[in-house]
Amino acid sequence: MLVSELQFHRPATLKEALEILDKQDATILAGGMSLVPAINLGLARPETILSLNGIGELRNFEWKPDRLCIGSMVRHGEIEQSRDIANNFRVLSEAAGHIGDVQVRNRGTIGGSIAHADPGADYLPVMLALDASFRLVSARGERVVRAQEFFIDLMLTARDSTEIVAAIELPRRESWGSGYIRLARVEGAFPIANAAVDIGPQGAWVAVGGIGSRPVVVEVPVDVDAKDSQEAVAAVERGVLAAIAEIDIIEDVTSDREYRRSMAVVCARRAFLSALRRAQQSRSGGEQ
Ligand SMILES: Cc1cc2nc3c(=O)[nH]c(=O)nc-3n(C[C@H](O)[C@H](O)[C@H](O)COP(=O)(O)OP(=O)(O)OC[C@H]3O[C@@H](n4cnc5c(N)ncnc54)[C@H](O)[C@@H]3O)c2cc1C
Incomplete structure (x- = not known):
């Protein structure tokens, strides 16, 4: 709930916005989809708002x-x-x-x-x-x-x-195939764990998020033309487990730490297999 008066700026140029931000302790407003709920809950109490919408x-x-x-x-x-x-x-x-x-x-x-x-x-x-x-x-x-x-x-x-x-x-690097997988309690909710993978000549970039203090990424060499993907999948899982060992895993009402850790690996594996399938299709001339 808003309990104090707000100063509201809506500049038309970036230059103008930067001048305001340089002079005042202003809170930036973009879409308001996170900031406005935070204000309503009393978690943020801005006195000056700088809207970027103009x-x-x-x-x-x-x-x-x-x-x-x-x-x-x-x-x-x-x-x-x-x-x-x-x-x-x-x-x-x-x-x-x-x-x-x-x-x-x-x-x-x-x-x-x-x-x-x-x-x-x-x-x-x-x-x-x-x-x-x-x-x-x-x-x-x-x-x-x-x-x-x-x-x-x-x-x-x-x-x-x-x-x-x-x-x-x-x-704009060469990409042969990519994939995104998320696990959420209900559709429309923030993910408990999510993973994104991009495969190209340089190998696979496997990133996971949702589970901890920050997202992490590992680079895994992958032979897209190999008949068996088991070895690559095992390398992805090992890489993800090692990367998430370095971050604090979140525990909340939706899941404990162990569940989140396991789901991060599951999301990474599925995103990787989806990206790999698309990479194989695109390299054999098919649709990704
Ligand atoms: C019901 C609901 C469900 C949602 N579900 C999801 C979901 O499933 N997945 C998901 O990813 N997100 C979800 N969101 C969050 C949504 O994606 C927000 O749009 C996003 O987190 C914040 O973007 P915004 O433009 O609304 O930023 P705002 O709310 O305007 O700002 C958010 C914060 O970023 C700062 N900020 C904004 N823009 C800039 C900028 N250009 N430079 C510097 N600082 C800036 C603001 O000062 C503020 O602190 C959900 C939100 C709601 C309300």
Whole structure:
């Protein structure tokens, strides 16, 4: 419940937004799908709100030869519905389609989800599997931080409070097949565990999230043409177990630590097998 007066800014340019953020301790508002519930529950008590909703330059897809830059204010629904994203970054498209419900996807933004860094967010392992980087801008300049270094701990990121997440950058590396799997108590709820996999000539990037303080990623060499996938699956499972041994696993009403750990491995295995099947189909000339 709002019990105090709010100052509300809605600049039309990023430059203007950065000037406000430089002078005031303002809370950034994107889609409001996480911030507004937090305010309603009394968990956040902002005095000044800086809305990014009037800034057109944060709502673009920019296809460069070596990467795709997605403006931070692009909504989950736009990602889910983009044909180009589905054709080039299928795993991102699949994850976006699972977020909340239609209302949440129509308002929530990719930048908001990345900045909020809820451990259960659908995008987090996808960002690691695709080796994404985030463009952070402030009145003093800009820097690009790799997803692997961005997510530090439970809802703690490398972003400074004077920085805005301006864009998500995805390298346009060769991908043969990818897959996304999540386990949630009911459809529309945050995942208990989720996994994203991208397979290309460099091997498999296997990332898991939902279970702990931050998402983790392992790179596993894989012979896509091998007749038997058992060895590769075992390597994925070993890699994921070793990676999650380094993070604090969450325990809550939905599941205890052991269940979450096991489900992370199950999600990783299934996402890997889905990506592998698609990689094999695409290399034999079939549809992914
Ligand atoms: C009912 C419901 C179900 C949901 N289910 C899921 C789900 O299944 N999976 C899932 O992944 N998510 C889910 N969400 C969360 C949803 O994806 C949110 O959209 C997302 O977490 C936050 O994005 P937002 O644009 O709404 O950000 P906001 O709520 O506006 O902001 C969130 C936080 O990030 C900061 N912030 C926002 N944008 C920026 C930026 N560009 N730069 C710096 N800081 C910024 C804000 O200051 C705030 O602290 C759900 C939300 C609801 C309400």
